[in-house]
Amino acid sequence: MAVSDAASQTGGCQCGAIRYRFTAPFVEVSLCHCRMCQKATGGLFGAFAGGFRADFELTRGTLTVFRSSDSVERGFCSACGTPLTFARVGGKRISVTMGSLDHPEAFPPTEQAGWTGHLAFVGALAELPNIAPIEDVAPDLARRIRASNHQHPDHDTAVWPPTE
Ligand SMILES: [Zn+2]
Numbered sequence: 001m002a003v004s005d006a007a008s009q010t011g012g013c014q015c016g017a018i019r020y021r022f023t024a025p026f027v028e029v030s031l032c033h034c035r036m037c038q039k040a041t042g043g044l045f046g047a048f049a050g051g052f053r054a055d056f057e058l059t060r061g062t063l064t065v066f067r068s069s070d071s072v073e074r075g076f077c078s079a080c081g082t083p084l085t086f087a088r089v090g091g092k093r094i095s096v097t098m099g100s101l102d103h104p105e106a107f108p109p110t111e112q113a114g115w116t117g118h119l120a121f122v123g124a125l126a127e128l129p130n131i132a133p134i135e136d137v138a139p140d141l142a143r144r145i146r147a148s149n150h151q152h153p154d155h156d157t158a159v160w161p162p163t164e
C-alpha cells in the first residue's frame with residue numbers, strides 16, 4: 001500500500017557524494033523515537049521514508065554501512081557523515097532519512113514507533129518561542145554562508161562539485 005503518489009523520489013547527502021532515487025512510491029513514512037535512531041541520526045528521533053530495495057538505486061557514490069545490531073544496517077556518507085538509509089539485514093525493504101530527501105515536505109509521516117523511548121519534550125516542540133532568523137540578526141554572516149554554501153542542491157546534478 002503506497003503512502004505517496006510521486007513516481008520518483010530523489011535525495012542524497014549534504015556534500016553531494018551520494019545521490020539516490022526511488023522509482024516507486026514509498027510504502028512507509030514513519031518516525032522512530034528509539035535510542036538507536038536518536039543516536040544514528042544525531043537528532044531527537046529518526047524520520048524515515050521507505051520502500052522496496054528493488055525500487056531503490058544509488059545514482060551517485062557508495063554508502064558506508066554501519067550495523068547497529070546484527071539485524072539492522074544503517075548507511076551514511078563517509079565524506080560528510082549524513083545518515084542516509086535504514087534496512088533490515090537481508091530484508092526486501094530499505095528506508096531513507098527524511099531530511100536527506102530533496103522534498104521531505106511532500107511526504108508527511110503517517111505513523112511513529114518507539115514512543116516509550118521518546119524524549120519528553122518532543123511533544124511540545126511546536127510551542128517553543130522562535131528566535132529571529134540569521135538574515136535579520138546577522139545579515140553579513142548570512143551572506144557569507146550563502147556565498148560559500150557547499151551543500152548539494154535539492155535536485156540531481158550532472159556534475160558535482162560544480163566546475164567553473
Ligand atoms: Zn556526503
Ligand SMILES: [Zn+2]
Pocket residue numbers: 032033034035036037038046114
Ligand atoms: Zn528506531
